[in-house]
Amino acid sequence: MTSDIDLTGKLLIAMPGMGDPRFTHSVIHVCAHSDEGAMGLVLNKPTGELHLHDLLEQLSITAGPEARNLPVHFGGPVETGRGFVLHDEGYHSSISTLSVGAGLAMTATLDILEDLAQGQGPAKALIALGYAGWGPGQLEAEIAQNGWLTCDPGSALVFDTPDNEKWEAALKTLGINALALSADAGRA
Numbered sequence: 001m002t003s004d005i006d007l008t009g010k011l012l013i014a015m016p017g018m019g020d021p022r023f024t025h026s027v028i029h030v031c032a033h034s035d036e037g038a039m040g041l042v043l044n045k046p047t048g049e050l051h052l053h054d055l056l057e058q059l060s061i062t063a064g065p066e067a068r069n070l071p072v073h074f075g076g077p078v079e080t081g082r083g084f085v086l087h088d089e090g091y092h093s094s095i096s097t098l099s100v101g102a103g104l105a106m107t108a109t110l111d112i113l114e115d116l117a118q119g120q121g122p123a124k125a126l127i128a129l130g131y132a133g134w135g136p137g138q139l140e141a142e143i144a145q146n147g148w149l150t151c152d153p154g155s156a157l158v159f160d161t162p163d164n165e166k167w168e169a170a171l172k173t174l175g176i177n178a179l180a181l182s183a184d185a186g187r188a
Helices: 052-058 110-117 138-146 155-160 164-175
Strands: 013-014 027-034 037-042 045-053 071-074 078-088 104-107 127-136 148-151
Touching: 013 164, 027 078, 027 155, 027 164, 037 071, 037 138, 045 052, 045 127, 052 071, 078 110, 078 155, 127 138, 127 155, 148 164, 155 164
Parallel strands: 071 127
Antiparallel strands: 013 027, 013 148, 027 037, 037 127, 045 071, 078 104, 078 127
16 A cells, blocks of 8 residues: 555544553654554653663763753654654754654764763754554554544654644644544544
8 A cells, every 4th residue: 555645754643432452642753654554752751760870871872960850751652662762854963863854853873962061962862762653554544533533744743742732732823722532433
């Protein structure tokens, strides 16, 4: 199945009827989408107890006095031991940074954590462990079954909106009030 749409750089907004509880009220930035599948990072589910300083300690990276202690997010259920940093395009790793649309980039190499530990690195960053993944045609099928809405991201929504407000804020970019949503899919 060849997809006519490229969702790279878009946000996925979980609909109320989302069957997988890991994605209830999730907002996901799609970092890559092709005929081979899709990969994205959940933006609004902080781990709660884990912060950048904890990761730095586990990786034996010394945090300097300028280091920000950013929260670590649940990026998705795939490869939960692997870290990703979604950030503004103003930062580029000397090893590998991937442009992921809408003025955003993703880096998954240790050098970004080393830079963040020294108070350098990207001005805006979201740290995630794990990612959400879909096989060929799977994401398109979930959208067709009313599992997800899509919208364009904005830096303010991704980085500045509190995590517990991102789902409703993403819906508002589409002119949708969360209270008006139904878990039941309509059939015309």
